[in-house]
Amino acid sequence: METGHFLKKLWMAGCVVVFLTASLLTAEPKIKFDNEFTYDFGTARQDQVIEHTFKFTNVGDDTLIIQSVKSSCGCTGALMSNKNILPGDSGELVATFNIGRRKGRQNKTITVRTNDPTNYAVKFALVGDIFTPIDINPMNLLFSSLEMGKTDAAQVTIKNNTEKTIIFDTPKCEIAEVKLSLSRKQLAPQQSAMLMATYTPDASVGRLLGTVNIPVLQGEEPDVVIRLFGYVKQQ
Numbered sequence: 001m002e003t004g005h006f007l008k009k010l011w012m013a014g015c016v017v018v019f020l021t022a023s024l025l026t027a028e029p030k031i032k033f034d035n036e037f038t039y040d041f042g043t044a045r046q047d048q049v050i051e052h053t054f055k056f057t058n059v060g061d062d063t064l065i066i067q068s069v070k071s072s073c074g075c076t077g078a079l080m081s082n083k084n085i086l087p088g089d090s091g092e093l094v095a096t097f098n099i100g101r102r103k104g105r106q107n108k109t110i111t112v113r114t115n116d117p118t119n120y121a122v123k124f125a126l127v128g129d130i131f132t133p134i135d136i137n138p139m140n141l142l143f144s145s146l147e148m149g150k151t152d153a154a155q156v157t158i159k160n161n162t163e164k165t166i167i168f169d170t171p172k173c174e175i176a177e178v179k180l181s182l183s184r185k186q187l188a189p190q191q192s193a194m195l196m197a198t199y200t201p202d203a204s205v206g207r208l209l210g211t212v213n214i215p216v217l218q219g220e221e222p223d224v225v226i227r228l229f230g231y232v233k234q235q
Contacts, residue, residue, distance in 0.1 A: 037123065050128070051095070052095050065084055069110060103130045141197050148232065150200065160187035166216060181196045
């Protein structure tokens with residue numbers, strides 16, 4: 001009888017071990033999102049900073065591990081919680097988009113990689129439109145054929161996208177040899193002007209870098225600043 005009782009206990013203990021082992025082998029983390037994958041910030045202006053918090057929860061029965069957070073150009077993702085999320089716990093990812101001089105439709109992504117076997121790579125996105133009150137096209141003045149003793153020209157179009165008239169002052173450049181001409185200084189709503197720049201290198205070869213400043217005399221927008229680039233080659 002004692003031998004049979006012992007064997008019965010041994011069998012029951014073995015079943016428990018098998019059950020616990022099976023539970024450990026099948027335990028998995030599972031990430032669940034508390035809000036949307038994509039945040040639409042609507043319409044923003046240049047130089048704004050957009051920030052949004054994405055929240056998630058580990059609804060699995062094993063520890064969720066955040067292995068990496070990678071973002072596209074201009075966007076950053078900061079994990080505001082521990083990289084190891086226990087079952088039932090939550091985490092937060094703060095996405096930041098520094099607009100700078102970007103314009104038009106934007107779609108910035110952040111990829112989060114985890115040890116969730118069914119959702120190991122998750123993409124979050126910040127999307128929206130950048131409104132440019134004074135649009136510069138192209139964004140920079142680029143001298144593409146600079147040679148010693150030869151005059152080269154570059155131009156951009158300046159458009160007033162606001163609902164009020166804008167009046168500019170005379171454009172200026174810190175490089176005295178760069179000659180500037182603005183086709184019109186007063187722009188009604190949706191009206192455009194052409195900025196022409198000419199330069200004749202006569203001193204040294206190498207990179208040309210500068211900025212053009214166009215003061216705004218009437219209007220709520222800041223002064224227009226346009227970068228100037230070029231490379232002077234020897235003949």
